[in-house]
Amino acid sequence: MIFCAKIHLLHPSKVNQLNFSSTKHLSKFFNHYNIVNSRRSFLQNSLLGGLAASTTDFWAKALPNFDKPDKKAFPIVIATWGPHLKANAAAWEVLSKGGYALDAVEAGVHIPEADPKDTSVGYGGFPDRDGHVTLDACIMDENGMAGSVSFLEHIMHPISVARRVMEKTPHVMLVGEGALKFALEQGFKKENLLTDVAKKAWEEWKVESKYKPIINVERHDTIGMVAIDMQQRIAGACSTSGAAFKMNGRVGDSPILGAGMFVDNEVGGAASTGLGEMVLRTLGSFLVVEEMRRGAHPQKAAEIAVKRIARKYPKQCEEAQVGFIAVDKRGRHGGFAIHPGFNFVVYQRNENKVYESESLLAK
Numbered sequence: 356m357i358f359c360a361k362i363h364l365l366h367p368s369k370v371n372q373l374n375f376s377s378t379k380h381l382s383k384f385f386n387h388y389n390i391v392n393s394r395r396s397f398l399q400n401s402l403l404g405g406l407a408a409s410t411t412d413f414w415a416k417a418l419p420n421f422d423k424p425d426k427k428a429f430p431i432v433i434a435t436w437g438p439h440l441k442a443n444a445a446a447w448e449v450l451s452k453g454g455y456a457l458d459a460v461e462a463g464v465h466i467p468e469a470d471p472k473d474t475s476v477g478y479g480g481f482p483d484r485d486g487h488v489t490l491d492a493c494i495m496d497e498n499g500m501a502g503s504v505s506f507l508e509h510i511m512h513p514i515s516v517a518r519r520v521m522e523k524t525p526h527v528m529l530v531g532e533g534a535l536k537f538a539l540e541q542g543f544k545k546e547n548l549l550t551d552v553a554k555k556a557w558e559e560w561k562v563e564s565k566y567k568p569i570i571n572v573e574r575h576d577t578i579g580m581v582a583i584d585m586q587q588r589i590a591g592a593c594s595t596s597g598a599a600f601k602m603n604g605r606v607g608d609s610p611i612l613g614a615g616m617f618v619d620n621e622v623g624g625a626a627s628t629g630l631g632e633m634v635l636r637t638l639g640s641f642l643v644v645e646e647m648r649r650g651a652h653p654q655k656a657a658e659i660a661v662k663r664i665a666r667k668y669p670k671q672c673e674e675a676q677v678g679f680i681a682v683d684k685r686g687r688h689g690g691f692a693i694h695p696g697f698n699f700v701v702y703q704r705n706e707n708k709v710y711e712s713e714s715l716l717a718k
């Protein structure tokens with residue numbers, strides 16, 4: 356009885372309902388959280404150890420019931436940021452005809468990659484501080500196969516190069532000159548991706564040369580997308596031109612499997628947006644998927660990953676945004692961010708909708 360009461364008291368869902376009006380409250384909260392959480396893990400492990408010993412199929416029963424999803428929940432596609440409704444629609448075009456989730460996410464991500472008005476993905480992306488548009492992208496399929504490119508220049512659709520890396524090479528990731536050489540060998544066209552608008556922004560930036568990522572800049576950023584098709588195959592894709600005016604050679608979270616995006620066909624998928632350094636240090640998308648594997652709703656799993664970042668980097672959280680989207684194998688979805696202002700798009704049951712994300716810091 357005492358045992359159960361303690362577990363209930365320390366349940367993370369209670370912790371995750373909290374919001375903070377200021378990052379000053381974060382460290383105080385997490386000192387307390389760390390103590391109770393480690394005690395909770397110990398108690399849970401003791402309990403689970405006892406049960407596992409008594410029944411061999413304990414783990415199967417303990418995991419969420421992913422094998423009986425609501426069939427009407429599929430297909431589904433989720434992507435970061437409201438302006439990516441069009442990208443979602445392109446993915447839906449594939450999914451609604453019974454198409455393959457991997458084709459859907461590739462088609463979806465092509466939309467902002469080719470849009471010169473989108474200054475944070477592909478063509479039209481803001482350059483690094485030396486004036487180079489350098490692109491990062493990754494893709495992952497239902498079998499856990501993955502491809503990635505990073506620090507790639509002159510190619511309009513890095514997501515398709517990433518897919519070729521996955522399908523045509525024995526490797527997962529190609530970068531820089533090697534990635535470009537491979538893309539050209541594969542028939543991709545070399546193009547100038549620096550638009551006049553992006554060049555002008557860079558020239559204005561050079562006057563002061565002050566590097567300061569802006570929270571929710573224009574309410575779009577990296578596109579991260581996860582889709583589940585009618586056959587319940589899951590795929591994810593992520594593409595970006597990275598932080599505007601970054602150092603030449605800088606790589607963010609987007610091309611790194613487990614950071615910018617991760618899917619596991621047994622569980623679900625997740626993707627991130629915002630300042631990649633904080634996601635890289637915490638492998639945020641992998642964490643979201645693992646929390647869903649442990650039974651968390653996608654919304655809660657995204658929240659746990661944001662809180663992990665906040666606990667480790669409270670100071671940086673004051674100045675930077677990170678948001679996650681997530682979907683599980685039951686077709687449930689969610690998103691969570693550090694700061695208000697993040698939103699995401701979900702196409703499900705013939706409806707393409709924008710959801711305003713909850714956030715750690717209050718509006």
Ligand code: GLY
Nearest residue numbers: 597598607629631
């Ligand atoms: N999340 C994109 C980047 O930081 O590069």
